[in-house]
Amino acid sequence: FKIFADIDVFDIEVDATDTEEFIKTVKAIAPTFGGINLEDIKAPECFEIEDRLKAELDIPIMHDDQHGTAIISGAALLNALEVANKNIAEVKIVISGAGAAAYSCATIYLSLGVKLEHIVMLDSKGVIRKDRSELSETKACFATERNINSLEEALKDADVFLGLSIGNVVSEEMILSMNSHPIVFALANPDPEITYEKATAVREDLIMATGRSDNPNQVNNVLGFPYIFRGALDVRATKINEEMKLAAVKSIAELAKKPVPEEVNVVYSSKKIVFGKDYIIPKPNDPRLLWEVSTAVAKAAIESGVAKNPIDDWVAYKEELIHSMGRDNKLIQS
Numbered sequence: 001f002k003i004f005a006d007i008d009v010f011d012i013e014v015d016a017t018d019t020e021e022f023i024k025t026v027k028a029i030a031p032t033f034g035g036i037n038l039e040d041i042k043a044p045e046c047f048e049i050e051d052r053l054k055a056e057l058d059i060p061i062m063h064d065d066q067h068g069t070a071i072i073s074g075a076a077l078l079n080a081l082e083v084a085n086k087n088i089a090e091v092k093i094v095i096s097g098a099g100a101a102a103y104s105c106a107t108i109y110l111s112l113g114v115k116l117e118h119i120v121m122l123d124s125k126g127v128i129r130k131d132r133s134e135l136s137e138t139k140a141c142f143a144t145e146r147n148i149n150s151l152e153e154a155l156k157d158a159d160v161f162l163g164l165s166i167g168n169v170v171s172e173e174m175i176l177s178m179n180s181h182p183i184v185f186a187l188a189n190p191d192p193e194i195t196y197e198k199a200t201a202v203r204e205d206l207i208m209a210t211g212r213s214d215n216p217n218q219v220n221n222v223l224g225f226p227y228i229f230r231g232a233l234d235v236r237a238t239k240i241n242e243e244m245k246l247a248a249v250k251s252i253a254e255l256a257k258k259p260v261p262e263e264v265n266v267v268y269s270s271k272k273i274v275f276g277k278d279y280i281i282p283k284p285n286d287p288r289l290l291w292e293v294s295t296a297v298a299k300a301a302i303e304s305g306v307a308k309n310p311i312d313d314w315v316a317y318k319e320e321l322i323h324s325m326g327r328d329n330k331l332i333q334s
Contacts, residue, residue: 068221097164167191231297
């Protein structure tokens, strides 16, 4: 938070495993803070905790494990589909994993234009189908009516794979069975569902992202949460709503299409990073994320009516952000 967005943050560990006790504790200390970023809370408790705190407090609340991954992978999906020349309303998506991040990713994909009937989700017991008993409320939302019984069957002719589960559950044969120009986001860490090397060895038309920094297209939450809170705090937003999250998705996606600053090329020992299958989301050290994403989020907060302190002069706001990070050296700018 401090390094990327100049936000002062206190890391508070709460010794509580009871939902009510946790909510009570957070509410009790909330008057001290301008916003609260929830971290490391498992499903299904995380859904109730975030919903309750958002309803009962008037400051921005976000569970990053859910929405951070959803926002960054959503931006990656938009650009991957553009590179693959595919229509978001037509693509078939397979999601391995059914926890908080998987639910939020699927939800934001729907907001971006994916059709619900085109999503197949799997948990540790297999395909989440309508005819399965004892499904949680969140899993039931994405239960399929299609006669699919395994990950292998689900991936046949699929366009997109999103992995938020465990390592090495996808084989080369499964990747080969996918549709042309497949999009594979294998985000399990440290071992992805299939390694970058294995997947790219069998499909030249593959567009792939992982959660690892040693592979192209790292889906890294640091691309989102510092700037989402920066924008929300700067307009004194009372919440982080869907409009603000979607604004972050679209601004991150658009930034990847713009010419990359030389300093980013230098960090990654590249002559020229350009938009394409190996660069569908910005690099974490891209300084433009601060003003691009923060501005988009702040504007969305104002337009959706949750900003207590609207901004009028956006040029001055950008200069203020640049100055806050010590990037206002006139010679360097020139």
